[in-house]
Amino acid sequence: MKNLRTFLSAFVIVIGLWATSCKEAKDKSKETNTATTAELLVPEDLKWSERMLISEIERFPDATKLDFVDKPRWSYTNGLVLSAAIKVYEQTNKQEYYDYIYAYADDLIDSTGAIKTYSLEDQNLDMIKSGDVLLYLYDKTGEERFLKAMQTLSSQMESQPRTSDGGFWHKKRYPYQMWLDGLYMAEPFHARYTNLFENDPAEAKKIYDDILLQFDLIQKHSRDEKTGLLYHGWDESREQKWADKKTGTSPHFWSRAMGWYGMAMVDVLDFLPEDHPGRDRIITYLNQFAEAVTNYQDESGLWYQVLDQGNREGNYLEASGSAMFTYAFVKGAQKGYLPEKYLEVAEKAYAGILDNLISIEDNGVVNLNQVCGVAGLGGDPYRDGSYEYYVNEIIRPNDPKGTGPFILASLVLNK
Template sequence: MKTSTKYIALFTLALSLTVTSCKKNKAEETAKVEKIVPENLKWSERMMLSEMERFPKPSLLDFRTSPKWSYTPGLVLSAFAKVYEKTNHKKYFDYIYAYADELIDSTGSIATYKLEKQNLDMIKSGDVLLYLYPKTKEERFLKAMQTLNSQMESQPKTSDGGYWHKEIYPHQMWLDGLYMAEPFHAQYARDFIKDEAEKQKIYNDVVLQFDLIQKHSRDEKSGLLYHGWDESKEQRWANKETGNSQHFWSRGMGWYGMAMVDVLDFLPENHPGRAHIIKYLNQFAEAIIKVQDESGLWWQVLDQGNREGNYLEATGTTMFTYTFAKGVRKGYLDKKYLEVAEKAYAGLLENLITVEENGVVNLNKCCGVAGLGGKPYRDGSYEYYINEMIRSNDPKGTGPFILASLELNK
């Protein structure tokens, strides 16, 4: 009996030591997980470092397998530039510079860019050059900007002066196009056009794009704007009476909101078009808050929150958050909209942001892509919008998340 008790005591001791050892090993393993992204930083910097971890080469942002001149690096790297201005960490500037350095050769030619495609999306990364050139004075960056500006001069237009979205999308204005091109065009005019008459002509043309999209795409009843407008009314997605597409797409409206608050940075204070855009921004804000979900987020198809298949979407939500926060800070919107931005941001953190063990931040439930027409044909139906790819960390969400985080100082 005593021997049995002795064995039981020894077994219990051994088991206790094993458990203790396992716990210790597990704690050591946990401690060994290196924090790639420190959690004591602000969300803007945390997301920026997470993107740099996901995409060590900036030319491969947006999950690319080969470098391409496209709009998403322009969006994300412009956000990075704002973080760099606050932190002055050289590795951030080097990352921004690496994109332009790789894509633009010594003559100023832009790799993969084709002027003849007249694609407004390609203008957006010109914002990176507008940022880099004053700091580097590299002639190749100036020449590349001049090429992009020449596209704006030759871009085909609707009968009343609205830019076609692309050569392959004739007679069409999309909400996306205003964000892709107008902030660049206005800033280029301000900083690089010497002739005053030419400068004013560009400012007037910029404002005209907002006037026309309001005229053609705004739904008077809801105040929301349709994703696309086809002047010819020939597209299958276009209403045969109005030329509008069928639905109010979250990110389409997000592009438009950001276009308004950003282009106002470059229009002169005395330009009459400022009042137009500020008016449109206020109408936009009134319409957008009516379709905000209780969670603070917005739906992929904005006005059909309860419809089967619809989902609370990240990219549109981050864009609206940025638009409201910046609009209030700059005095364009009533201060009540700051509460809307705060609610949206809290909703993002609670529902759509996750943080990995190593500190890397993820933004989930991003619509990967959406458009109209093309091949295969995108018909702009409700089913089309809800069935496009959903993924995490789409740069069309991470970029605006950084911008919103900076605006709200989170």
């Protein structure tokens, strides 16, 4: 009997210890799950547009340093990502997104309206893009300094050097050159600013006509009749080593340059008056563009860095151009500028981006991979526009020239 009591006592102790151990394990499991949830900086149940924006804020907490720079900078990449952030804020109404947008302008526009790090003397079309952020913030805040900064940017459009037939030089230091990039950097701002602040109908029409002229000229000088694609740059002087001595065009079709151009067309149409005769021309150009670009879509849904040479060694499926085409096609079709078939092209492209170019870290941060870091023409060191040049420029994840368009494409698709 004594042995039985001893056995039962030991059994009760063992059971008690086992129950305590199970409870502790269960509690620890709860703690681990709670910790894992807390560590997710980017919740997985949000739309892709918001997930990417949160990821960008995590990577670049200071919006003045977007694009991997050490010091605050007024540049087009900030304007690109923050224009997308504005649309996410308008969908979600989350204050932290507005604060991120506002801080950029607050840091770089002083009390007099001067733009830090910006030089009017440079006559650089890239610098106009961030004016889109000021258009939004001035409407929200009424701060006079934002208006004065916009007036400075608008004055650049008046003094920008031109080719003999009226095309804006891309930058003062790139004389007689038009680049596809410049249409996106300057013309949506140019049109919207005119829409809001030019009260003289005759003067407004003159500016709209000038905006249309830029598209007319880039079509005239840069479009290849055989493929329907547009070359990255055109040099009226034919002096650049990259320029064809007969046509003045650069040698290749760069996907992101074509992407800039597509986005320029769908965005500028938002601000051109409905009764302006040039609208139909831009819509025609957009349809030609969409047909040409679709002809070079890879079976993955994506597009190559050098658009028409997918089978050539060294070429790769590039994220920024693919995202830009997706955005342009969806917006174009939704607005009625393009046939609905381009929605299917864009859906395939977007699925290709998600399947091939998106990766997610343990904390939920979203990465966009295979983005061309930068590409240009001329300069020092000299960029010759060759095939080898385009495919050997730096490739990096999360370049804002890719993440911005990815957010925009996600927004129009409502994914």
